[in-house]
Amino acid sequence: MSENTSEQKNSALKLLLLGVWALYALIAFCINHTPENGTPAAATPEETAAGTTVSAAGTGATVLPSGSEPAAAVPRDIYLTFDDGPCKNTPQVLDILDHYGARATFFTVGTYVDRYPEYAAEIVNRGNLIACHSYTHDMKKCYTSADAFMNELAQWRQAAQSACGELPERLCVRFPGGSTTKYAAAVSEEIKQRIVADGYQWFDWNAGDNDKWQKGNTEQLPDEEYFMKSYRETISWFDDEPETPVVFLFHDTEDGTVSILPAVLQDLIGRGYRFKLLDSHPKWG
């Protein structure tokens, strides 16, 4: 009886030891196979192809899922343009551009270049591009014929050359009122052909702050508010089109545009825009 009891006790002890060992083995197995404790498995080709960023394979370096890189603004190009000057506001516009490290193309009117030659020269001296917006800006006169327009261009050249010393290598031209103005309808195609044949290029715009278009100001907002609202609306058209070069129309003759310019430039910089001059626009080929 007592032997029996002793055997039973021995068997129970063996079973207990076996159980403890099995539990220990199981725990050890689990610890050795948790991802934190082991070398991370290499990314499979599928994972890599799907955009997983793998740095220095085999070093146990971090594997980042795509999209976890630090956000960077997508670089985009904007061509700021100021029409109808030079005028009393031009020096201030140049100061603001300098302050933000921005550059712009100034479509100047020949009669004003003659009136403010020092401002025209300053446009060029401070790294901006001077461009042609006719001599008189008188739409009835400019569009009498293609010859009349080309004469305006020749007169503008004379004014700009005498003010600035030399003309830009690539001369940009903008039609007064834009190339689609009804005043130019009968002659615009011929004018475009002659501009290009003479080695120049013409430019309209695809964005603006509506500073000469109060028709859209249905809420009768003060100028600054309406121009800023127009700016925000038009620039948002390009949110999903980073490849489209933006040619933005302002008038330096409009005080409201000068007032909002610092906020506009700050916003454009935040959106990742690079300021370019129209002599580097893709239209030149």
Ligand SMILES: [Zn+2]
């Ligand atoms: Zn104009």
